[in-house]
Amino acid sequence: MPIIQFNIPLVTGKEIYHIRKVKASGNFSGDGPYNIMCQDLMEKELQCNKVFLTPSCTHALEMAAILADIKEGDEVIMPSFTFPSSANAFVLRGANIIFVDIDPLTMNIDENLIEDAITERTKVILIVHYGGVSCEMDKLLEISGKHNILLIEDAAHSYKAKYKNKYLGTIGDIGCISFHETKNIHCGEGGAILINNKRFAERAEIIREKGTNRKKFIRGEIDKYTWIDIGSSFLLSELNAAFLYPQLKIVEKINQRRLMLWQLYRDSLNEVSLSFKIELAQIPDACRHNGNIFYLKTKDSTERENLIRYLNNKAIFPAFHYLPLHTSYAGKLFGKFHGEDKWTSIESSRLLRLPMFYTLKKKEILEITDVIKRFYLTKVG
Ligand SMILES: Cc1ncc(COP(=O)(O)O)c(C=O)c1O
Known part of the structure; x- marks a missing residue:
């Protein structure tokens, strides 16, 4: 009897063509033409303020935790039914994780239990749209707005899924997407951070570039770049972006x-x-x-x-x-x-x-x- 595997990662047949173009260009590192094309396409299609490709959703979550300015002892509310990266990203910055129960119908966080878990230390509500099925966003926006707490969407599974007329990942302050090979479209390992709250856009660019203002230098806005903030290398290689591009186009x-x-x-x-x-x-x-x-x-x-x-x-x-x-x-x-x-x-x-x-x-x-x-x-x- 032929084996039916759990997952076979998608290959459209166009990936090698685009990877060859990277080879011909000699531009292999982050934020080359394919990174830009993917990001532009995503911004346009998702109607999102700013998209940055990242090496994984895990990295996008880590960027989100830095942007949220998580400090020792801050609290982050999230479901316990999720992948370790959802929590790890915030624990790395010193947060305590407050797990809240799920709604058994969707396996998503039960929005009705969140307010009771909020304290003066709560900095972020992190939600997971399990399997691309959205959380109850109207209520979550109401709660995060009322308590002035950031709402971060772990939309790892959810590329191009919607809540009402909005794409998942574009509704909270920040959204995190996975392009791991188990997802609908992928580049082996990959991800994206969606910056919906404009106040994070400039800092996101710096954090993603090892804490430097190198992007400003590349755009010719300054004559040299330097270290100005914490950060890491949250860039996706051009080879991965070239693999992702044809998949993004037919998602x-x-x-x-x-x-x-x-x-x-x-x-x-x-x-x-x-x-x-x-x-x-x-x-x-x-x-x-x-x-x-x-x-x-x-x-x-x-x-x-x-x-x-x-x-x-x-x-x-x-x-x-x-x-x-x-x-x-x-x-x-x-x-x-x-x-x-x-x-x-x-x-x-x-x-x-x-x-x-x-x-x-x-x-x-x-x-x-x-x-x-x-x-x-x-x-x-
Ligand atoms: C809910 C959730 N968040 C984050 C991740 C991490 O994604 P990645 O493998 O792209 O780092 C996963 C992995 O599937 C996930 O299920």
């Missing part, structure tokens, strides 16, 4: 296909979900997602283990994540859970991601869903 087509595959999964699992109480992702009306992740939730973690084994025996390789951060070694050192963990641990122990990638075939999805149906019908679980 709508890519997302459309993923959404079609996502819907096929959903339709073919609908019946079994009604009979066997497995749960499928819910998409709120205000959200247009991008098909980055398809998941189901089993009855409990034992049923999930059994289902994984059953699928693996049929050469199908699903995956799961995240282990809640507040239960991890570092999460206990650097953070604490505010309120009751009603959903985070239990829901993350039931969540199972099914294979999802651009070249996945419809017939493969039907094979996968048939195996899942057989698992439930023979009551292996």
Whole structure:
């Protein structure tokens, strides 16, 4: 039986052409023509004030933490159901992480629990749009505005997904995107920071260039550049930008296909979900997602283990994540859970991601869903 892998990174066929152009130009380092073309395209399409490509979403989050001016003892509110980078970026600057429970329908932070976790030390609310399904942005903007706290979007999964008529990552003060190979479009490792709050634009340019005003020098605005702030090398290599560029140009087509595959999964699992109480992702009306992740939730973690084994025996390789951060070694050192963990641990122990990638075939999805149906019908679980 042919193997169905969890992910096959997208290759459009145009990447090598663009990488050859980089070779011919001799301009390999950051912020060459391909970086500029990608950033301009993103700014135009997302209607975003300023976009900078970064080596990863992790780096974009680290830039965001510097821009937020996080100091020792500041507090950052976020869900525990997320990737370590969401928290690490702020811990690196001395923050304490305050984890808040999720809404089990979307696996996103429960916006109704945030205000209770706010203290005079709260500097940032960091939200994650899980699987490109948006958080409840109207309410989050209201809370962050009322308390004068920065709202940072971890939109790692969410390129070109929307909340109402706005793209995810462009709604809060800062947005962070991932172009890792598991995302809809990618360049192996890559990311972007979206600067929506204009007051951060100038400093972002400096932080990204090792804390120097080199960009001003390159634009001819000053006659030499120097070290003026903290920073690091948050630039993306031209080779990566050249790989990303052709994918950025056809992202709508890519997302459309993923959404079609996502819907096929959903339709073919609908019946079994009604009979066997497995749960499928819910998409709120205000959200247009991008098909980055398809998941189901089993009855409990034992049923999930059994289902994984059953699928693996049929050469199908699903995956799961995240282990809640507040239960991890570092999460206990650097953070604490505010309120009751009603959903985070239990829901993350039931969540199972099914294979999802651009070249996945419809017939493969039907094979996968048939195996899942057989698992439930023979009551292996
Ligand atoms: C929610 C979230 N934030 C951040 C990241 C880190 O992204 P990257 O691998 O581009 O650093 C990930 C990784 O998938 C993620 O899931």
